[in-house]
Amino acid sequence: MIDKNPILDGVDFTVDKGEVLVLLGPNGAGKSTLLQTAAGLLKPTSGKIVFSDRPSLDELAYRRRISTVFQSPLLLSDTVENNIACGLRFRGFSRTEIRTRVQLWMNKLHISHLARRQAHTLSGGEAQRVSLARAFCLETELILMDEPFSSLDTPTRRELVSELRHVFSETNQTCLYVTHDLEEALTLADRIAVIIDGKIHQLDSAQNVFLRPATPEVARFVGVDNVIPGRVIANKEGLLQIESAGSLIEAIGDYRQGSQVFVCLRPEDITLLPITAIDQASSARNRLNSKITQINLQGPFARIQLDAGAQLTCLVTYPSVKEMDLKIGDQVQAVFKTTAIHLLPAGKKSR
Incomplete structure (x- = not known):
C-alpha cells in the first residue's frame, strides 16, 4: 500500500x-x-x-x-x-x-x-x-x-x-x-x-x-481488439441476434431478449471479401457491409479498421491486401462465424 x-x-x-x-x-x-x-x-x-x-x-x-x-x-x-x-x-x-x-x-x-x-x-x-x-x-x-x-x-x-x-x-x-x-x-x-x-x-x-x-x-489485454457493446434482440433456440450500432450480429449463446452484452471477436477471425462477393461455400453467418477507414501495416500483416456501423478491427496478411488492392474508403464485406464470437454480459446479466 x-x-x-x-x-x-x-x-x-x-x-x-x-x-x-x-x-x-x-x-x-x-x-x-x-x-x-x-x-x-x-x-x-x-x-x-x-x-x-x-x-x-x-x-x-x-x-x-x-x-x-x-x-x-x-x-x-x-x-x-x-x-x-x-x-x-x-x-x-x-x-x-x-x-x-x-x-x-x-x-x-x-x-x-x-x-x-x-x-x-x-x-x-x-x-x-x-x-x-x-x-x-x-x-x-x-x-x-x-x-x-x-x-x-x-x-x-x-x-x-x-x-x-x-x-x-x-x-x-x-x-x-x-x-x-x-x-x-x-x-x-x-x-x-x-x-x-x-x-x-x-x-x-x-x-x-x-x-x-x-x-x-x-x-x-489478450488481443481481442473487438469488444463491442450490443443488445440481444432475438434468441432462436440459442442462435442470438444482436444489434450493435445499427449492425446485426449473430452469435451462439443463452442470453434472453433484451440482454446487454459485449461481443468479443478476435481480429484474425474476420475475413474480408469484395462487397459484391457471394461465397456460398462459406458457413459464416455474419456478413457486414463495411468501409475501410484505416490500414496500418505491421510486418507481414495489416491491421485494418472498419466501419460497419459497429467499429471493427481485422488482421489481414499483407499479400492479401495487395491481391485485393485494399485502400482506405473501399467497401468490403466483413465475414465471421457465429462460433468465433465470445459473449460477455454488460451490466446486469439476463439469462
Whole structure:
C-alpha cells in the first residue's frame, strides 16, 4: 500500500505443486509487487502467505525454500560456474554435490562452454541462462521469476522461453512467473492469473484466458481488439441476434431478449471479401457491409479498421491486401462465424 492506496486488492490464489502459474498483466498492474511479497521482500498490510500449509513467519527458513530470478541477472564479478555455485555454497552443500549440480544445470541450459568465463563478458541471454541455472540448481520447492526475459531481443527471448518450458516439463518445478507478454504466458503457463489495477480479473487455464476471457478488460489485454457493446434482440433456440450500432450480429449463446452484452471477436477471425462477393461455400453467418477507414501495416500483416456501423478491427496478411488492392474508403464485406464470437454480459446479466 502506497499513500493509503492499495497496490493489490483482494488477491487470493493458490499455486499447486508442480504448477507454473503466470501472473499476466500490463505494466503497473501490481504483478511485481505481488511477486516481491511472495518472496518475503515486501510485507503486506493485510493478509498472509501460506507455504505448504504453514504461514511464512520464519523469513530465513522460508527464503531457503524458494529461489528467485529477476529481470536483471544480478551476477557476481566471478566466473559462470562460481556464480551458479554461490547459492549452494551459502546453503552448505558439499563440494561434490555442488560440482555435480553445477555441471548438470550448465549442461541443461547449454552454457558448459562458458564455465570459466567472467560474468561481465556475457551477453544478456548468456547472463540470464546463468541466473536460471543458479536458481534451478538449488532445487527449491518454489521458484519466483519476475520478467526474466523482458530486456532481451525477441529471438533470444523466444529461444529461452522455449527452453524454459522444456525444463519445467522435465523437472516438474513449481513456479510463480511474472510477465506482461501474452505469448510468453501462453507458452509457459499451466494457469494464468490476469492482474489489472491490482485485482485478479481471471484465474484460469492458458487456453481459457485466450479463448474465453472473463471480462472486457481481460479480452482487450489478450488481443481481442473487438469488444463491442450490443443488445440481444432475438434468441432462436440459442442462435442470438444482436444489434450493435445499427449492425446485426449473430452469435451462439443463452442470453434472453433484451440482454446487454459485449461481443468479443478476435481480429484474425474476420475475413474480408469484395462487397459484391457471394461465397456460398462459406458457413459464416455474419456478413457486414463495411468501409475501410484505416490500414496500418505491421510486418507481414495489416491491421485494418472498419466501419460497419459497429467499429471493427481485422488482421489481414499483407499479400492479401495487395491481391485485393485494399485502400482506405473501399467497401468490403466483413465475414465471421457465429462460433468465433465470445459473449460477455454488460451490466446486469439476463439469462
